Amino acid sequence: MPRPVPWIPVVMYGAVLLGGVYYAVIGPGPGVRTAGYAALLGALIALDRRERRIAPGALFAVRVLLLCAVAAVDESGLSRVLFVLVPFLAFFTYGPTAAIGLGVGCVAALAGAFTLWVPHWQTRAEYISDLLMFALGVVLALTMAEVAVRERRAHARLEGTLAQVAELSAARERNRLAREIHDSLGHHLTAIGIQLEKAEAFADLDPPGSAQALSHARWSADRALDEVRASVRALGPEAESEPVGLSRALADLVHHLDGGSRRVSLEMAGDERRPLLVLYRAAQEGLTNACRHSGATEIGVKVVYGERGARLQVADNGTGFDPAGERFGLTGLRERVRLAGGTMAVDSSAGGTVLTVEVPW
Template sequence: MSPSALLSRLAWINYVGLGTLGVVALIIFGSYTPEDERRWLALGVIGVLTVLLFLDDRLIRRPIVRHSCYILTALALLALIALNANLTGFVIIGFLLSGTAMASLPPRAGYLWILLYGATTLLYTTLIWPGNMQALLSALGILAGYLFMGATIDAQRKAERAEAEAQLLLAKLQEAHMQLQESAQQAEALAVAEERNRLAREVHDTLGHRLTVAAVQLEGAQRLISHDPVRAAQMVATVHTQVIEGLNELRRTVAALRAPLSAEVNLPAALLRLARDFETATGMEVELRLADALPTLTSAQRQVFYRVAQEALTNVQRHAAASRVRVTLQQGDDEAVRLTLDDDGCGLPAMPAPGFGLRGMTERAQQIGAQLQLGNSALGGARVELSLVVGKAAVASEVT
């Protein structure tokens, strides 16, 4: 309990009890005649009760010590009986002790002490009115008042406990709300980052591919323009076609954010068109080995296979110095759909640099639960393989 809470509790309970005991002390002290020395003894007993009432239950943590204090209060009541103290003051003290017991002890122990105080009161009324039914009736009425006092204090304690629990729950809810807001902000940031990565991959795989082809064609046209203008013109026309295609793909990506691989077009047909465009643009020989029948792939899966093939061909054109490329799409005995691209170029370096294209292919493969592997090709160059077990593939969202 904090110092402010303890002070509040003392102010509302103990200070009220102290004031009441002061009034009781005046009542009992004034009930004796001036010559009666017992009034001073009664005043001393009330002083002991005052000290006991000020011993807050939070200051006395051991239950045995706490019950010992209440035993002392019972002995103090017996001392007041022996001193023939005023009954009204005695009853008021009984009410104070009943409320204090219920406030500082568990409910069952508190009610037991209230019954003990009631029995003490019955003893006193019996001594005052021996053999009179009035003694019993008065004691029962006073005991009912003690119990009512205890029940009121118990209800107040339960209400305070419920309020404390409500405040604790409110604090936890506020903390959970703040954590939920932070999680929502993090999720939003992750979604934005994922969308940026997706758009970056789209621009890289579409416009980057077209611009790479255009750059190679322009270099060739520049070398041929002096002695073979017809061939140079053909290359420029190819560049024009690639630029138009790239512009159209960029518009589709930015405006509609649609995948260039339509859901109605099957993967082998799309790869055939990609290979023929690549042959026309680069002059490299592209050997296609496409399976006649493949398992049904989702639009997202077809999109990934197409983009990996596109990026692999772009890398061949940029880095491989190759003259031949083999593109294979088939289903293995393990029910995995495999796309492999082999070239006869210079092969992979000892420590391949993790460029954006390779990272983009890896991320796309992870989106559909596929595996991407790089290695050396039997043709002498590099090999890119994308494999997907269709029956065990992770459910992927549509790539838009």
């Protein structure tokens, strides 16, 4: 396990090195042991800088051997504080259980060393204080290691969560663009196909009607191009691309689909407060399905503005369909309505289909 706090051992090595050299200068004077002491601590510092190139188990063993060597040549006794690093480093190499065991072993080893080399140390306050401070240092080192590991794991979980959020955001944006393409281009392409069929059918029988159908087809093509440009330019919240007025936008849709063997009517009730793109898309979906799939001859679009919201209803007298086999268009519309805080219902039978969408203000 990589150490989340690699600077701690280096700082301790440096502090003990300075303390040992200072003790030698003001005490017995620098000598061979002082040079060996400094060299061994320098080796520990260099080892920490190359730890990624050495196997964790071998690295831990080399550190412990170097710490024992430093303690053997140390004249000041300061180096024993470095043994708190043994359980600290073991925590990242072997886990918490081994680290706790080594921590207890280090405290016991220090007590044993006092027993062997310091007679009656149990009655001398300075040695009792050293042992207690060392034990406290071991506890603090283990606690710091545990905190560092938990922080690293929490950071890793956070990164994973952020990656998931980014992926979900991208998926949501793809779904939104797919809905926009289906709801806008799909409707206009359907309208173009219907008007071209009408123009072809009435080319000889009713030239003015055929010309009008071609004009409507051209309008639908221009409208589709405008919506593609708006989507590419904005690629932002749906509110930025809402129609200027729902009533006028719906009137245009109905006007360019009405005619021939199909009658399409529009009824508006209440005062329009603001344009609602979700209702416009719902009307497009309902009209597209009615014209393309149902074989309806009568289609009615009704919008009612109330105090709490608006309600759209698209009803036709077509052949109907099985609501259980809902296609992408209705599924995408249902999701769009849900995001707007509204409700959607589809009632279909052999006598026709009624699509109802309600959206709060």
